[in-house]
C-alpha cells in the first residue's frame with residue numbers, strides 16, 4: 001500500500017478548522033477512514049485526525065492500546081468519529097505526556113480534563129454518544145484539537 005504521509009507542524013492544513021463532513025456514511029468518508037487507519041497503524045499512533053493526512057474534514061480515530069509510556073492504557077477497538085462534538089467536560093484535570101505524529105521527536109506535559117462526554121456520527125451515519133475517561137479521553141481531546149487547528153505544544157503548561 002502506498003505510504004500515506006503525515007502532515008508536519010508548519011503545514012497550513014494543520015492550522016485550519018476542519019470542515020464538517022456532509023455525508024458521514026458516504027463513500028468519501030469511508031475511504032478517508034480507511035486511509036486514516038492505515039496511516040495511524042503505519043506510524044504506530046494511538047489516534048489520528050483527518051487533517052494529519054492532509055484532508056481538512058472533521059473525522060478522528062481513537063485507538064487506545066498499552067504502549068511503552070502507558071503500559072496500563074486500556075486496549076480498545078479503533079473508534080471512528082465523524083463530526084464529533086463535545087457535550088461536556090469533567091471538572092478534574094490531569095497532566096500527561098503527549099506526543100504527535102505531526103510533531104516528531106517532541107513530547108510535552110499537557111493539562112487536560114480527565115473525562116469528556118462526546119456526540120458523533122459513526123460510518124453508518126448513526127448518531128452516537130460516548131463518555132470517555134482516562135487515556136481514551138486524553139487521546140480524544142488531542143485529536144479534537146487537530147480538527148480546531150491546535151497542536152499539543154500550544155497547550156503545554
Ligand SMILES: O=C(CSC(=O)[C@H](Cc1ccccc1)CC(F)(F)F)c1ccccc1
Pocket residue numbers: 044045046047048049052067069070097098099100101102138139142143
Ligand atoms: O504512540 C504514540 C505516538 S503520538 C500519538 O499516538 C498521537 C495521539 C496521542 C498520544 C499520546 C497522548 C495523546 C494523544 C496520535 C497523533 F499524533 F496522531 F495525534 C504515543 C505517544 C505518547 C504516549 C503514548 C503513545
Ligand SMILES: [Zn+2]
Pocket residue numbers: 099100101102142143146
Ligand atoms: Zn496529534
